[in-house]
Amino acid sequence: MPFISKIQRQSDYNLFDSNTPLVIDNGASYFRIGWAGESEPRVVFRNLVQRPRHKVTGETVTIVGDHDPALLKYFDCTRSGPRSAFDSNVVYQFETMEYILDFGFDRMGANGTEIDHPVLITECVCNPVQSRSKMAELLFETYGVPSIAFGVDVAFSYKYNQQQGVCAKDCLALCPGFNTTHVIPFVDGEPVYEGCCRTNVGGFHVTDHLKQLLSLKYPYHLARFTWEKVEDLKMEHCYIAPDYVSEVRLFQKGAKEAEEKTRCWQLPWVPPPIEEPPSEEEIARKAAIKEKQGQRLREMAEAKRSSKINELENELHGLEFLFHQLEQVEESKVLSFLAETGYGSRQEIESARNKVMQSLRKAKGEPKNEQDETEKVDPAANEKYSLINIPDDMLTQEQLNEKKKQLSLKSMAEGRQRLKQKRHEEELERERKQQLEEEKRLENPELYLEQLHARYKDLSERLDQQKRLKTNGGHSNGNNLSGGVGRGERLNAAQRERMRLLTTAAFDRGKGEDTFGARDEDWQLYKLMSKDYNDDDEGPDEEEAELACISSRLQDLDPTFIPKLEAGISQPAELPHVRPLTKEDFQIFLGVERFRCPELLFNPNWIAVDQVGLDEMVGVSIRRLPYKDESLEQRLTSSILVTGGSSLFPGIVERLEAGIRMIRPCGTPIKIVRALDPVMDAWRGAASFASDPQFHMQTFSRLDYYEKGEDWLRNYQLQYTL
Structure with a gap:
């Protein structure tokens, strides 16, 4: 061990x-x-x-x-x-x-x-x-x-100071120690244990309270507040305030005296290294390295492109050779020849050749020839949909089923072609509008910017009004006096029409029995009710898209423009700005904590210890003496010795004297001395x-x-x- x-x-x-x-x-x-x-x-x-x-x-x-x-x-x-x-x-x-x-x-x-x-x-x-x-x-x-x-x-400390002439034989010894505080009266050099008094507050509680306050004030420096360090801070900086309330008001007002009484503890801090801008030689060296890497990548891409072109050319030559061989084969041997090649029909070979030609043209960077493509694709398409133009009475049942498949495939292909053409036209129209917008901006930038702001304001107000109409307004008593929007005002035209049909259909059949739905024509109303009235709903989506476009344009042209968050457009969340740590972030300031923590010796109830403070303990000890002698009490108060580790706080003697005078009769002699070495x-x-x-x-x-x-x-x- x-x-x-x-x-x-x-x-x-x-x-x-x-x-x-x-x-x-x-x-x-x-x-x-x-x-x-x-x-x-x-x-x-x-x-x-x-x-x-x-x-x-x-x-x-x-x-x-x-x-x-x-x-x-x-x-x-x-x-x-x-x-x-x-x-x-x-x-x-x-x-x-x-x-x-x-x-x-x-x-x-x-x-x-x-x-x-x-x-x-x-x-x-x-x-x-x-x-x-x-x-x-x-x-x-x-x-x-x-x-x-x-x-x-405490008795040994009293005897040592008595031998040194610091205190008299009749004396009160106050000892604020580590865990407790004791008061012992001495008469003729001997302790009177009947008059002793104890409070369960000492230097440990002062240090613990200071550690808690600093941990709450600086939670990101908890590892620095070790018990030993806080103990050193307490002994070095803490003091007893002559008047606690007046001292607190100084710090509340931020007076100059409070600044002078504030102490700063600088924690170890190393400034971050300053990054110097690269020199011209370094920039030139990095540019040369980047250019060399780019050249190597371009060479690799060119080699890959050449290899791909060679592969496509070889494949194209093979398909053309196969196509020429197929033309020389007799009709009776075509199927066997195709089975050996792996293709199902002449159209598959032609389609594969067209795809390879397109890939080869794309690899070489040649522009597309849409006319040639159409001329080459159309015959294949005619052969692919060969049953469409034949009347139904000339076809068998299997051919009719095949004709239906060809019709659906052709309609789908034509639909895709129309959609592609429509997207191409929309793209051209968008580019034309952007070109016109740019010409307007270059012609008169100030007027163009003013028009954009006006358009943005108009659209945002319109969208806000539409949203208010869609949401529930305030409840009213029928007169709509609360400023809310009524049920009818929140509905568009299609919804109001549906409500009208629902509320009047049953009563149009007669005032008596409700027979709605008994006849077939009654169900025509359901067809009217189930119609898709989305014309009014398409407008807001288009307007929101236009508002987003105008907002993006204004952000590019006007640096002072701030988009509205309530316009329905999701705004990108800005990342928090991380401030670099400075020397001030590693400073611990001790202000009100300097006198607030030692005040526990005089107010133990601050930490839930329901006992008297150090000054009141003197009165309690004197009242507990077994014999009442006014002259003895005066001798005791005229020689009060303060010892113990917690008596080293500056100002404790003055504060004790002021507190004891408050509880003793007027004119009582009071003399307080500190031990030579508490x-x-x-x-x-x-x-x-x-x-x-x-x-x-x-x-x-x-x-x-x-x-x-x-x-x-x-x-x-x-x-x-x-």
């Missing part, structure tokens, strides 16, 4: 006497361990454990505290995230705590698991007996510690306490633990005044 860490292992563990205590500041954020009497801890690391598996070997490793992020790419961390042994400020995961203690003792240089030094370990105020007993069991049973002492971290003073105070010769009188040994059991820890209380 190897450890991964950048912390160097100490080498002087065996040089210390066995009576020298080990001092452990077991905080929810950081774990600090060192020797009693020293001014700085030997080993400091984050109080977290992560146990991933190696991606190749599958071995489980233990990552405690700080680690090298570059090493994590070799491990699978999807099933094992960072874990803490704390719930709020109380240790409850002792398996994780064992990993942390193993690592701490290992970095101190201890060989094996046997620790032969007394241990002073810190805990939160009013720590549950179960947590304290489990910690004692872990240290006694696992590590063989000879004796243990438990002390409150983060390290707890360990330094514990190290100073453990170096005192009388410290061993405050510990309980392993023999006492085995003799008296865990219940004896319930009444254990450290005396901080030796």
Whole structure:
């Protein structure tokens, strides 16, 4: 179970006497361990454990505290995230705590698991007996510690600052920590636990709130907002506002002071390379390459064309030779000769020869000779439809059936020919109209453009009116006062005629019994009703096509023209313009977030914690004191010590003083001071306490633990005044 860490292992563990205590500041954020009497801890690391598996070997490793992020790419961390042994400020995961203690003792240089030094370990105020007993069991049973002492971290910080003359013996200690915030009153240098107060808000919640705000503000930079980076941003830029409402109004108004208080974090950004235009030599080189490729393609196409012409000429010579041979064959041997060649009749050979001649003429690029084609095709067609001009009484039943087939085939062929001719005429007419339009435009461009706009406006209005007539109008009470279109106004002439016939047919037969449909002539009305009245419906389609043509023409001639979307023409969807990323897209601005997140210490209800803020906790703690003494309350408020990692926010002392004055009587002396080092003073105070010769009188040994059991820890209380 190897450890991964950048912390160097100490080498002087065996040089210390066995009576020298080990001092452990077991905080929810950081774990600090060192020797009693020293001014700085030997080993400091984050109080977290992560146990991933190696991606190749599958071995489980233990990552405690700080680690090298570059090493994590070799491990699978999807099933094992960072874990803490704390719930709020109380240790409850002792398996994780064992990993942390193993690592701490290992970095101190201890060989094996046997620790032969007394241990002073810190805990939160009013720590549950179960947590304290489990910690004692872990240290006694696992590590063989000879004796243990438990002390409150806030009390050690207070004692250290009292020795330095920062605060008095009667003092209120405020400790906004990592997970919780505590207020402990001290009277004559000893804590009064009956007056303690706790709120479950600390630096962790401030960092988490800042991370959420930045993630919502910049969702495309989520990977940048790691916990460590957000923690650094909090400690570097956040502050406590003297008056939160006034500070917010500055940013709402966009005042100059708000701009000065806004901080910018520039993310790594590499500008895209600037593409320089190609030089003349490069353009000439690319043109030469393109010309060479084009020449090669033209040569390949010419070779393919020549090969195809040779094949068609050979095939044509073969068909002509076969045709000449067929002319020399006797009539009785024609069928046998055709069976050998694979053709069914003389017409098939002639048709194949005509197709090959057309393909050869097309391959050579010669123009079509429609007259020759007609002269050559007509005889074949006459032979193909040979039974059409023969009277029916001269034909047998089989010939009559064949004649019907020939009639249908001939009508279909003639229909295709007429359709082809009609398309050719329409194309010529379209080209003629386009030529006339171009002549008009060249003659007077301004007048031509004005006429196009007028025509477009007229057609679009007409189509809009037709669509309004087709759609249902507003409901009216019979007088059509609502401006809607009535049922009769929405129908064209054919539809109105059908309605008239339907409504009057039955009553035209008599006022009595309805006998419509009894006679054959009644059904003539159905023929009238079922007629295809599509004359009125053809107009809008032609007009829409003309409107589309005019719109396309106007877009080509007038760059300022914008077609109407409601004209019924589908407009092409424009692709969104992709803006290249700039340096400003990689900037994170911290404005109102700088003071909004630390405000949680004074307003825990913002994150659904229904408890009092830091300033109100002072009043709660004073009211909980077991004895009421006005002079004691004044002594306590005149010496208020702020310690803990979250007390490093700028402006917290001024904000606390203003808040406490609001809840204390007028004229109450209030003095608030910050600890010399709010983060390290707890360990330094514990190290100073453990170096005192009388410290061993405050510990309980392993023999006492085995003799008296865990219940004896319930009444254990450290005396901080030796």
